[in-house]
Amino acid sequence: MLGYLTDFASSPRGKWVTLVAWLFAAGLLISQLPMLNEATENEQALFLPGDAEATRAFEFAQERFPSAGTPVLIVMRQPGGLGPGSYEAAARIADWLSGPEAPDNVGRVLSPDPDMGQRSGLVSPDGTTMYVFAEVLGEPAEDPFTDTVNSIRDRSASIGLTGVEIAVGGPGGLVVDLVGVFADIDTLLLLVTVLLVLVLLIIIYRSPVMAAIPLLGVGLVFQVAGAIAAWFAINLDLPVSGQTTGIMTVVLFGTGTDYVLFVSARFREELTRHGDRHEAMRRTMRGVGGAVASAGATILVACVALGLATLRSYQALGPVIAIAVALMMLAALTLIPALLTIFGRRAFWPMQPRLDAETGRQLDWRRSVYGRVGAVVLRRPGLTLAVTVLGLGVLLAGLIPYRTNYDQLESLPENAESVRSVELLRSGFPAGELSPTRLYVSLPPGAGALDPVSLQQLDALTLELAGHPAVADASGPSRPLGTGGPPASVLPESIAQRFVSPDGSAARIDLVLEENPYSREALDAVPDLRSLARQAGASLGLSPGSLLIGGDTAEAYDTRTAGNRDSLVVLPLILLAIGLVLAVLLRSLIAPLYLMATIAFTYFATLGLSVAVFVLIFDHVGIGYAVPFFLFVFLNALSVDYNIYLMSRIREEARRSPLKHATRYALARTGPVITSAGIILAGTFSALMTLPLQDLLQLGFAVAVGVLIDTFITRTLIVPALVTLLGRWNWWPSRHSSDIPGSHDAGEDAPAPARG
Structure with missing residues (x-):
């Protein structure tokens, strides 16, 4: 079967049929199917196993807290201590975010109160750092979200206070920076890869024609593979990340160029023995066709094995790479032989192989x-x-x-604004302030989170978790400004409301960890916190299934597991x-x-x-x-x-x-x-x-x-x-x-x- 396929692609008529068929099919698929970058996702929870607790917590939050946005922190630091000008600047930013000129997708806004100082929970214990808290609604990877975060950054940068450093970050800023990096990856990576391969091919073959043929073939397959992979990702609900598209690019150009080298090297050898280019290619593919097919098969087998992974990021990579390599293998067995046969010896110009040149080489190969x-x-x-x-x-x-x-911030450039905001935040706050671990509580039917009995239960749960050695502070409906702040009873109800679902049937408790939320120590604390939450909940009459711990640290722990x-x-x-x-x-x-x-x-x-x-x-x-x-x-x-x-x-x-x-x-x-x-x-x-x-x-x-x-x-x-x-x-x-x-x-x- 393989021999018949390669014989046809290298025959006098078959080479043209093969070329036209590839061009027609490629044009049709590329014009009708979406692009791969339209199917990419960047929400970490989407790549976890469906039964992971962090995944269930993420889904619970989306269902019960639909109005909750992604936190954005406007961090301000004044090394000598925050002065009246800093608080005034924070108030101006908060007023703008809460006013009519703010973007439509800005939700709740919290600003430091100079009268409450550290008790507000938004000012560091040493009095040098504070932040304005704002929720931005919508999908973090979409343009309206990015535009809003950029507007907040522009507005904050225009404050221009002497001696005060300002940076906008938090989970929302981090997502925007990651999306920005991934948005530029495809074009930059493709350009660098193509130029690199072109230079190497020219050095290896010393022929511009032979350098161009692999790039033409691989480039065509790249476009078709991306379109087909995007269709599968959208219709089969496969979460494809920006990293996956980058990996597909280098795998395709790397393996594709290798396959072309295997074919072209043997073709050059056969041209020294056979005057007819069609016969030379027929013998070439009879000699290396099986090796090319087997090489492609091994990658396809590896991709199938990836389907057995529990991490959906690994699962999604399998089909994407499999589609790309399968098409490249088919191209190496049909399109590439057809192109090389069409060019014949001219493919190697100006170093064209001569008939019988092999006779001399047989004597000097040693x-x-x-x-x-x-x-x-x-x-x-x-x-x-x-x-x-x-x-x-x-x-x-x-x-x-x-x-x-597991720290996404470590992966970003040091000059990214979200990275700078973390550096400012960590200089005054516990390391976990950036991304609190979140406990979601589903209350019994008929109970409301702000009812006295429920509030008492949630307060006991908050204090129990706050006592864990890995936790620096905890906040929730009963203590919205943290365990060191005033109780909810003396605060406006709107402050506690951000920890409660719209219908009052669910509550959220935020746990600020002592360590970097992505560190090994923080991840190791997750199973203890989950166990402690269930034990404390059981003593309060809450069922184990009604308590879910999620957030970035929990997602990283479940990812590690x-x-x-x-x-x-x-x-x-x-x-x-x-x-x-x-x-x-x-x-x-x-x-x-x-x-x-x-x-x-x-x-x-x-x-x-x-x-x-x-x-x-x-x-x-x-x-x-x-x-x-x-x-x-x-x-x-x-x-x-x-x-x-x-x-x-x-x-x-x-x-x-x-x-x-x-x-x-x-x-x-x-x-x-x-x-x-x-x-x-x-x-x-x-x-x-x-x-x-x-x-x-x-x-x-x-x-x-x-x-x-x-x-x-x-x-x-x-x-x-x-x-x-x-x-x-x-x-x-x-x-x-x-x-x-x-x-x-x-x-x-x-x-x-x-x-x-």
């Missing part, structure tokens, strides 16, 4: 760089294996300071599935085992180096929580391409010559291609390092380094050494001589493989 490397490896495979394994093993020491980071589970379950399944694909392709059980082992070893060495670089050298708080997971997925799914390309060529050549000779010849032939492909794949992922997000910078660095280690060390030194040491056991349990490459092994100095 003297090529990879021919010489192969000679060294095969002469002392045991020593080569020991030295390389020990060398990479040193990198494992980098895992000692390993820790993950689900992510740990996914790493233990999904990642081994991906490795096993890839091993099964290799077993089918190589018809062996032994080779897939050591190939999977080399991939896992490369992964841990890469992770160790990445942790050492970012935690020890660049002083990052930790590695982004999703980086190790995605690094494993991509190194397994992408580097296996080189395994397949090398091992399938060794198997092909070993049918005609001794295994040692076949291994050296295959390394000499595939080495330049794998090196070029590895450099391009590493280059595309390094494009992520140009983006102003720390998590993507770390992921881009880690995958790029991992691919280079795999290209220059694992695939070039370790795998050939293992093949040589195992000999015919590589192919066990194949039994028939026709199925045991190298069964006629006669040593390294056997004649060169027959070509034709």
Whole structure:
């Protein structure tokens, strides 16, 4: 079936039919389907498992507190102490937010009262920092929300008080800054990736035509894949994040260019043996078509395994990458052969391959760089294996300071206004003031949150939680300004009302944590707080199901719990599935085992180096929580391409010559291609390092380094050494001589493989 498909795409008539069919289908799909950026989401709770408590809390808040907006904090700091001018400026901002000139989607507004000072809960204990609290209504990722936050920032910046620092942040400001970064990611990443790939292709091929063909093919697939993925995301309710679209871009350009390299390198080789370009391409695809299909299949298998993840961010990545890679694999088997056949030798202009040029190359392949490397490896495979394994093993020491980071603020640039507002806020308030952990309470039927009995129960619950060592302060309907402020009975009811649902049937208690709400200490406190809330609620007659703890810290804790589970379950399944694909392709059980082992070893060495670089050298708080997971997925799914390309060529050549000779010849032939492909794949992922997000910078660095280690060390030194040491056991349990490459092994100095 595969042979018929590739034969048709490279035939005199089929190449034109294939090209027209691709152009027609692409034009139709791109014009009729939405763009992928129209389907992106940035609300963290949407990516959690549906049964996670933070998810249920988020849904409860949306249902019972529909008028509650996203908090925006206008933070003001005066190092010498807040003076009358600062309070006056805060009052002017609050009056504007509450007045007719304010944007329509501004909700409740709270401003510091100079008479109450610290008791208002909006002024720091040291009297140097305060904030104006405002709720902005609507979806945080949509334009009206962003416009309102920007208006607040413009208004606050116009105050211009000498000696007073002002920054607008809070959860609302953070979302706006994240959306702003993601809005620029697609264009910037695509531009950097295309330019990088173009430069590398020109260097590799020294041909502008050959550099343009992959970009044309991959660019077309990129547009079609994005449109199809957007349709699936919208119609199947898949939460696709901005990070997912960025990852899809680099995966598609990286793998797509690799597939084109595999095809074009073999096509160039075949053009030296066949005068007819159609016959040269037919033989090319008969030789590498299976390897391309198998390489794509491994990524698709990994994507299917992602469907077993509980984190919806991991689940959503699977279909998006699967669609992109499936289309790219189809293009590599049809569109790319058609384009190369149309151009023929002119595709490599001005370095066009000449007929019979292979005759001279057959004599000097041993003297090529990879021919010489192969000679060294095969002469002392045991020593080569020991030295390389020990060398990479040193990198494992980098895992000692390993820790993950869940802080979205750490991922943003330091000059982002939400980051500056946090720095101002933390200088005077407990670290958790930025994003309180929220306890939602569903009251018994008929009870109202502001009824005396309910208020007494909520007050007891507030004080119980405020006594936890991880909690700096707590506020709710009974104590709207915190445990150190006056009770609700002496305050206007409107102040307490922000903690109560419109119908009075539900209440909210905000817990300000002592630690950074995204720190390990804060996350570790979540299960204790949930247990304490249920115990205290039970003593007050509240059922366990009526109490839900949510908020950013709870969402990060549930993300960590689900992510740990996914790493233990999904990642081994991906490795096993890839091993099964290799077993089918190589018809062996032994080779897939050591190939999977080399991939896992490369992964841990890469992770160790990445942790050492970012935690020890660049002083990052930790590695982004999703980086190790995605690094494993991509190194397994992408580097296996080189395994397949090398091992399938060794198997092909070993049918005609001794295994040692076949291994050296295959390394000499595939080495330049794998090196070029590895450099391009590493280059595309390094494009992520140009983006102003720390998590993507770390992921881009880690995958790029991992691919280079795999290209220059694992695939070039370790795998050939293992093949040589195992000999015919590589192919066990194949039994028939026709199925045991190298069964006629006669040593390294056997004649060169027959070509034709």
